[in-house]
Amino acid sequence: MxxxxxxxxxxxxxxxxxxxxxxxxxxxxxxxxxxxxxxxxxAWPYGTAIRTYWQSPRHQEPWIESALDVKDRNGNSMPGYGWIFPVGDGTINIGVGLLSTFKNFKDVNTTHLLDSYAHMVADKWEIDPTKPECKATSGKIPMxxxxxxxxxxxxxxxxxxxxxxxxxxxxxxxxxxxxxxxxxxxxxxxxxxxxxxxxxxxxxxxxxxxxxxxxxxxxxxxxxxxxxxxxxxxxxxxxxxxxxxxxxxxxxxxxxxxxxxxxxxxxxxxxxxxxxxxxx
Structure with a gap:
């Protein structure tokens, strides 16, 4: 090349x-x-991730938060993780990643999973989970x-x-x-x-x-x-x-x-x- x-x-x-x-x-x-x-x-595991932004008064927090207890709308534990990344411009980045090793991986609606996670953290991060700043983006992640x-x-x-x-x-x-x-x-x-x-x-x-x-x-x-x-x-x-x-x-x-x-x-x-x- x-x-x-x-x-x-x-x-x-x-x-x-x-x-x-x-x-x-x-x-x-x-x-x-x-x-x-x-x-x-x-043959190796990969992930899929989805994220978007919400307005939050805690947008200048110095720490990134990670979560291993991500659940779907029915309260079932999912093999993935959630994150919250304060951006400092009035918004925070909230997303979830899901691993391909879960046997029903392809059946999971990641948009619904992100919505569930946003509701989980809404009170703590003072966001309105029903009003993200923009449409969520998602994609496959080789790991x-x-x-x-x-x-x-x-x-x-x-x-x-x-x-x-x-x-x-x-x-x-x-x-x-x-x-x-x-x-x-x-x-x-x-x-x-x-x-x-x-x-x-x-x-x-x-x-x-x-x-x-x-x-x-x-x-x-x-x-x-x-x-x-x-x-x-x-x-x-x-x-x-x-x-x-x-x-x-x-x-x-x-x-x-x-x-x-x-x-x-x-x-x-x-x-x-x-x-x-x-x-x-």
Missing amino acids: RGAMVTNKENNTTTAIHADYVLIADGANSRFGRSMGTSREK GGSVGPKIGPTHIVIGDAAGSVNPFNGEGIDYAYETAHMAADVLHDALVSGDAMALKRYEQLIDDEYGQYFKVARLFARVIGQPVLMRELSRVGIHSRTLMEWVLRIMANLLRPDEIGPAEAAYKAAAKIVKLFPNA
Whole structure:
């Protein structure tokens, strides 16, 4: 790949952009990536997410809120998570993500699920759940590094386009930054040396940084696909601040390799179990 043809939709003019190397970073539904041969590993879990915005007086809160106890309109626990992201402009971003490991995944109406979650948090966040600011947007989210190949002769795939999303919590922003940093590093080497083979190091960097963690997270996604188990885990965990702190550190990838505490010990145990499942 040596660039792209870009069309201006306003005046229908087309411009050729040439480059020695191309970074593909066009999101989870990466048309650019697919045109270059990327595909998702079908056997691995993926998510679907939906979100929109509501007016809230708490729009400047410094914390993002995550929820594991998302329920449908009938009060049934669902294998996914909810989030509330204060935007600071008078609104908050509220959304839900659902995992493909739930056996009735495709039957779930995510619009109804978002509506249920908005009603759940309405009093706490002082919103009118019946009056979102705009129509909700939704889409499929490849997770756990499930998209590949991540490099070609002159291109690198990063962020959501590479499936670099945490299956534990649907987080992708920090992985987009981190994979971009890795890509910039190998691109620098390629440009300085004049050797495109330097791009091959990118896949090794990705595997070293996320390989084992994403594998544990993918197994976790399969486990919580059982609604009964998810309900019990949520019931027990929510009543234990210490346990939830451990879980948060694992799910948010905030482990401290130089300080072995309960969260690190639990993760190491999970990593040993994962080694028994080479295709997880």
